[in-house]
Amino acid sequence: xxxxxxxxxxxxxxxxxxxxxxxxxxxxxxxxxxxxxxxxxxxxxxxxxxxxxxxxxxxxxxxxxxxxxxxxxxxxxxxxxxxxxxxxxxxxxxxxxxxxxxxxxxxxxxxxxxxxxxxxxxxxxxxxxxxxxxxxxxxxxxxxxxxxxxxxxxxxxxxxxxxxxxxxxxxxxxxxxxxxxxxxxxxxxxxxxxxxxxxxxxxxxxxxxxxxxxxxxxxxxxxxxxxxxxxxxxxxxxxxxxxxxxxxxxxxxxxxxxxxxxxxxxxxxxxxxxxxxxxxxxxxxxxxxxxxxxxxxxxxxxxxxxxxxxxxxxxxxxxxxxxxxxxxx
Amino acid sequence: xxxxxxxxxxxxxxxxxxxxxxxxxxxxxxxxxxxxxxxxxxxxxxxxxxxxxxxxxxxxxxxxxxxxxxxxxxxxxxxxxxxxxxxxxxxxxxxxxxxxxxxxxxxxxxxxxxxxxxxxxxxxxxxxxxxxxxxxxxxxxxxxxxxxxxxxxxxxxxxxxxxxxxxxxxxxxxxxxxxxxxxxxxxxxxxxxxxxxxxxxxxxxxxxxxxxxxxxxxxxxxxxxxxxxxxxxxxxxxxxxxxxxxxxxxxxxxxxxxxxxxxxxxxxxxxxx
Numbered sequence: 394x395x396x397x398x399x400x401x402x403x404x405x406x407x408x409x410x411x412x413x414x415x416x417x418x419x420x421x422x423x424x425x426x427x428x429x430x431x432x433x434x435x436x437x438x439x440x441x442x443x444x445x446x447x448x449x450x451x452x453x454x455x456x457x458x459x460x461x462x463x464x465x466x467x468x469x470x471x472x473x474x475x476x477x478x479x480x481x482x483x484x485x486x487x488x489x490x491x492x493x494x495x496x497x498x499x500x501x502x503x504x505x506x507x508x509x510x511x512x513x514x515x516x517x518x519x520x521x522x523x524x525x526x527x528x529x530x531x532x533x534x535x536x537x538x539x540x541x542x543x544x545x546x547x548x549x550x551x552x553x554x555x556x557x558x559x560x561x562x563x564x565x566x567x568x569x570x571x572x573x574x575x576x577x578x579x580x581x582x583x584x585x586x587x588x589x590x591x592x593x594x595x596x597x598x599x600x601x602x603x604x605x606x607x608x609x610x611x612x613x614x615x616x617x618x619x620x621x622x623x624x625x626x627x628x629x630x631x632x633x634x635x636x637x638x639x640x641x642x643x644x645x646x647x648x649x650x651x652x653x654x655x656x657x658x659x660x661x662x663x664x665x666x667x668x669x670x671x672x673x674x675x676x677x678x679x680x681x682x683x684x685x686x687x688x689x690x691x692x693x694x695x696x697x698x699x700x701x702x703x704x705x706x707x708x709x710x711x712x713x714x715x716x717x718x719x720x721x722x
Numbered sequence: 723x724x725x726x727x728x729x730x731x732x733x734x735x736x737x738x739x740x741x742x743x744x745x746x747x748x749x750x751x752x753x754x755x756x757x758x759x760x761x762x763x764x765x766x767x768x769x770x771x772x773x774x775x776x777x778x779x780x781x782x783x784x785x786x787x788x789x790x791x792x793x794x795x796x797x798x799x800x801x802x803x804x805x806x807x808x809x810x811x812x813x814x815x816x817x818x819x820x821x822x823x824x825x826x827x828x829x830x831x832x833x834x835x836x837x838x839x840x841x842x843x844x845x846x847x848x849x850x851x852x853x854x855x856x857x858x859x860x861x862x863x864x865x866x867x868x869x870x871x872x873x874x875x876x877x878x879x880x881x882x883x884x885x886x887x888x889x890x891x892x893x894x895x896x897x898x899x900x901x902x903x904x905x906x907x908x909x910x911x912x913x914x915x916x917x918x919x920x921x922x923x924x925x926x927x928x929x930x931x932x933x934x935x936x937x938x939x940x941x942x943x944x945x946x947x948x949x950x951x952x953x954x955x956x957x958x959x960x961x962x963x964x965x966x967x968x969x970x971x972x973x974x975x976x977x978x979x980x981x982x983x984x985x986x987x988x989x990x991x992x993x994x995x
Contacts, residue, residue: 430819432817436810436813437809437814437825439809440829441825443806444829444832444866447865448835448870450847452840454843454847458842458846468849515737518737521727522727526734526738529738530741537744537745539973540744540745540970540974541944541973542929542945543927543948543966546949547962547963549744551748551751551959551962554959557760562762562764563764594740598741651834655838657838658927658929662949679841680933680934683842684845692842693842696840700836703836714830715827
């Protein structure tokens with residue numbers, strides 16, 4: 394979960410210059426000064442402690458754990474067994490792992506590409522339509538966005554149900570008789586396609602709303618100028634819309650990568666990574682190794698590889714984001 | 723030109739249909755009598771309507787306890803994250819002190835922490851704290867997941883409130899706390915609501931940690947309970963859809979509230995010119 398709107402540059406504020414009443418009991422000013430200086434740190438303390446304890450420590454711990462042999466035996470006995478790189482050798486030497494990693498990367502890339510493209514198209518479409526239709530579209534997207542993941546997964550399972558699902562019924566009705574009792578979950582690829590559709594369906598509203606907000610911010614006169622110059626629709630998009638929306642597009646693509654790479658709930662709830670492991674991604678694999686099989690060391694190594702892959706995918710953007718924020722502070 | 727406009731509207735309506743259909747289908751299935759569901763007849767609109775599916779879902783073993791667990795965990799986590807996040811946001815936005823930049827950076831980076839990849843250390847940590855199968859474990863994790871987001875977003879909202887307003891209140895004799903409580907806090911209202919809603923939805927949706935840390939069935943949250951609907955409902959799709967609808971309802975209501983509040987803007991009309 395990441396904030397999307399980066400706010401305007403903070404106005405440098407200097408609280409110590411604000412007029413301040415003297416303490417009523419006439420306490421020495423110096424004490425008030427010390428309190429004032431400590432105040433920001435006191436206000437920040439709970440948040441910083443929580444972040445270091447609940448985020449910072451686990452981050453260290455996952456790396457440390459990945460170098461340990463830690464199965465249920467070691468855990469219950471409280472033994473600490475260091476195995477160096479054994480966990481990594483085990484997973485990286487397993488061809489099945491590479492299959493899962495490749496599947497995760499391809500799946501994420503496809504889902505992100507389709508949802509960002511669809512979000513962009515809908516955002517641009519929203520500028521062309523009448524206000525009433527726009528509200529209808531926005532309400533429809535809000536419904537998809539607001540539905541809890543697990544409710545949505547259950548509904549999709551019902552729509553895609555083999556026997557009584559409305560999709561198969563509709564397909565048969567319009568003449569595709571081969572869909573009578575067709576199973577959408579018989580192969581990993583088709584299971585992932587349904588899950589991908591579900592993820593795109595829930596991701597597009599946020600993307601479309603953000604990009605629409607960006608698109609209506611583009612000054613009208615730029616379009617007028619393009620119109621006077623006789624630019625075609627595509628040329629106007631290339632020359633005006635694209636350069637203005639590019640930063641926002643990069644931002645939402647980055648966020649989508651971050652979110653979609655780690656998807657677990659929908660995949661697990663749909664078919665638990667099946668059939669036959671065919672829809673298992675890295676997040677599912679991590680759960681299977683760690684929680685189902687209690688191979689905590691191996692699972693921690695999977696987590697580390699996951700983060701490394703994600704970092705590899707987003708590194709360039711991350712660097713730019715941090716740098717741009719530094720400039721704004 | 724008009725033809726283009728009409729076709730754009732038609733396309734938009736088709737897209738709207740695509741997004742709204744699953745919600746419609748959830749509700750209409752939940753309202754259908756059981757015998758209509760397991761038939762091969764084609765009924766996009768229910769022939770007859772019943773409330774019995776909702777009654778079935780409500781009475782299913784585990785539903786009420788899961789609902790209670792979910793509410794408790796999500797509300798507890800969000801309340802804590804908003805309070806702690808607001809304190810940090812005020813410091814980061816209103817005060818100038820050594821190390822401010824690093825703290826802002828910490829919030830930005832912490833938001834991007836891939837929590838799913840911290841499953842194993844969190845599991846081990848909760849085991850050490852003896853919190854496995856106990857709801858506070860989830861509340862604690864959801865608090866940590868939402869805190870950086872809350873702090874970051876609230877900082878943005880505080881930045882949006884002109885400092886001059888607080889200064890004016892102090893000139894009029896308010897203390898710093900009084901100025902904050904009487905001026906900034908009320909203006910922050912919509913921002914607080916919006917931030918809490920998004921944090922709440924995150925906690926309400928969370929599945930991986932709830933599944934991994936709460937093996938005891940009485941500690942299940944709604945997402946985990948619903949994911950096992952096939953054991954709960956079998957092929958009773960009406961009941962499953964009714965349960966999904968009940969699960970969706972609070973989120974939908976919250977989203978509608980935020981939509982309205984967000985439009986009013988954070989400081990609309992507070993400082994003219």
